[in-house]
Amino acid sequence: MVTLTIDGRQVAVPEGTTILEAARRLDIRIPTLCYHPLLRPLGYCRLCLVAVEGAGKPVTACNTPVAEGMVVHTSTPEIEEWRKGIIEMLLSQHPADCLTCEKAGDCDLQDCAYQAGVKGPAWKAEVASLPVLRDNPFIVRDYNKCIVCGRCVRVCLEVQGNAALELVGRGIETKAGTVDPAGLKEAGCVFCGNCLQVCPVGALTERAGEGRGREWELKKVRSICSYCGVGCNLTLYVKDGKVVKVKGYENPEVNNGWLCVKGRFGFDYIHSPDRLTKPLIREGARGSGNFREATWEEALDLVARELREIKESHGPDVLGFLCSAKCTNEENYLLQKLARGVMGTNNVDHCARL
């Protein structure tokens, strides 16, 4: 264990702990922008600068490990002044369109500026305006708003293991981008959208949600993804009874907030007019296309009766049971139990094997 003092309070933490983590144990909040608890800290944004006694220069709390006897001050007038300066610098090259930005209300830069009392940019950096990229159905990229926190690059590499993104350019022109300048698809993007999930500003936003509701108008509903048996936790963003966009819910037991392309972007089926919402029973000949709505009770009774009849007249092995990757392990287990134990056949298969 390493003992250090932060803002006059002593704390003992394991070796290798960062100053930021040690401070959080004491409920001392140090502002951050590029830091993300699930990604490796790289110290890009410099907002978490803290003063260490005996050192001439401040250090970043997010990626500096504690040392025995270290005395840290997280908020001195000088440090606060620098944090303000950093935010002003960020704003000096950031579009002032918070009024209509999709991210307004959920933007880390807004929050940091608000907390530091920064009213607006003190200077304006001369930067070329970049086109807003809509080169795919899922993600809108507006790199004018990129603050180069590198979170999207890290999540693509560290979580998705894909490395489709990188930081491109030098100096003031540096932005997040794709390893192939042609676009996301060309760079090998799998459109998991986890970059979008971690983007602190409005640089990466959901295309489906564009213009469909402000952050504070959207009802957040926790749900579970229905695409497979993993059971990823979701937050549905709902307005007027319609799902506008989906984000991962950070449940460390399951998916930590990460999703795949289906769970994050494939939600249009929810409001599809073609979606079956009630059991249907066919009337008339097969292929005639005539169905009538039924209750679950009636439908299940019919299925049970028919199955029993088939088994009795032809034997159990004319029956086969196909289960689904969309079901949980437990549901799949029950289906094969039904096949083997109740119907008496070993004809069980699974869609993931086909």
Added chain:
Amino acid sequence: MLSTWRSGSNAYKTSLPPLGGRPLRAFIGWGGIILKDAGVDLLAALKEYYRAVQRESCGRCVPCRVGTKLILQILEKLSEGDQSALRRQLKSIALLVQQGSKCELGQSAAKPALDFLDNFDRLASSAPGEGGPAEYKAVVAAPCMQRCPAHLDIPRYMECTQEVRFREGLDVIRESTALAGVLGRVCVHPCEDHCRRGLVDEPLAIRGIKRFLADYELGRGRRPRLDGARMNGRPPVAVIGAGPAGLSCAYQLARRGYKVTVYEALPVAGGMLAVGIPPYRLPRDILQGEIEAIKELGVDIQYNTRVGREISFKELLQSYRAVFIATGLHESARMGVEGETAGYEGFVPGVKYLRNLNLGLPVPRGKSIAVVGGGNVAMDCARSSVRLGFEEVYLLYRRSRAEMPANECEVRDAEAEGVKFYFQVNPVRIVAEDGKVKGVECVRMELGEPDASGRRRPVPVPGSEFFLSCEVLVPAIGQVADLSFLDGMEGLEVTKGGTLAVDPVTLATKVPGVFAGGDIVLGPRTVVEAVAQGNRAALSIDQYLTSGKVKAGPQDLVDAWLKEFGVFDAVEEVGLPSGWPRKEEKAAPVEERLQDFREVELGFDFDDGVAETARCLRCYRVGLMVF
């Protein structure tokens, strides 16, 4: 003359060396401003400086990315007149860039702007433009990179490792050397002596990271892959010797599209890497894997072809338009003691001992062995002997432990493995019976006045002779060249030290088209110096074959200038908190490693490798020369 540039000792720096004979009117850089000519338009030069900083800024951190751009914008407005409000803004931005930037590039780049403001009255009163329009040259330097003989772009591959862009990191290394896995194991890493992190706590494990990247590639089941133009119509070049210098020259020439044939006297390539350095320090599959990758670029290695025996040097000169001599030093220096030339059984010079061992040829065996010398070859001999099963391994060295030229880690490992050191002891006579070594008569030494090398000269203590019993005696006190293959060659000069004389920059000999490098020029030195010379020779040969002339290039001039000006300040106050310890590579326990010649050092695992690079201060510094 006006200088705001202070070194760590707080003295103002006033010397401004010329660049290749061309005097500088001013220099703006990481330490401030040195103004020699008051006629320089300093504001214009400062703007040029910050444009260069913007070009170099990696854009990761806010103060450097945005701040240095804002400094540039304010400087542009300042040209329109003296506006004190703008100067106040400039100061607050520059301070934030200095204090808040992620790496030394931004931190140091704020200094000229701050110095300009602090000395505004004096500097603004200079008469701009009097000396005529200025010419600028921006330079980028880092202490580690400048100290590395091969100038590897160390901060860049540290950053690539930190950001888990390993492939790119390897590509950065391979710009300068094809031997990432080799140097990652056996380099003496002079770069780490000039690592600024070392001024705070401990230097970065730069060598270990190089190995980490090379190992990562192999660990993924990939073979080393080198990029470069495949063989094309460019003229054939001969390289004599497939050691690190020869291989590096061949690699860099092959990348430029030359057809290179390497003539190697031994049945294996690698030179001292293959027959000097033992496998427990450099596993042979690592070495041969990297050599294979060089061969895949179209380099042809003719094994068992000793120039002077299988083919004459003159024939090479007739068949090739350029020749690079990198034959190394494969003979041992004599101790000059009685019995050395008697051909006793059990007496074998160190270089031959290691060569035979590595080629699978017989070496004398027994229970006890004495190795004479304090360098890395002596350590290799002693530590190999422990592995061969000698029960007693003595190491005799005429000075004390502190003066040993061998790497500290080698000495430490030798001690851990049971080598018994006799310090301040020198052999005087080999004692033999029936033509077999029985022992060695030694004399104790004491340290006298310092000699030319600065080390205190050992002198024998009269009457202190004693007898040390051993069955095998291995002198490893130095290496010399065998230059007999050059017999009858006119024009090639040999130095007093028995090495080849060349132009120190271009490595050209007095014979047009003939170049030389590596140990044959430098004397017994390091792998990385051999690599550097191989690289440089390739540049000269390319120059020679395209223009017919060979001269120092722009980068040579800048490197020489930076060396004279100084990029590393050993007494600098870095100002960071210490106590972030260096990660150490894992090593096999002594009892395991002595079973055979298995590798001792095991490298970094993923977490340690990536974590170590977070300690890098990324000490890039931008400078602007004003002519």
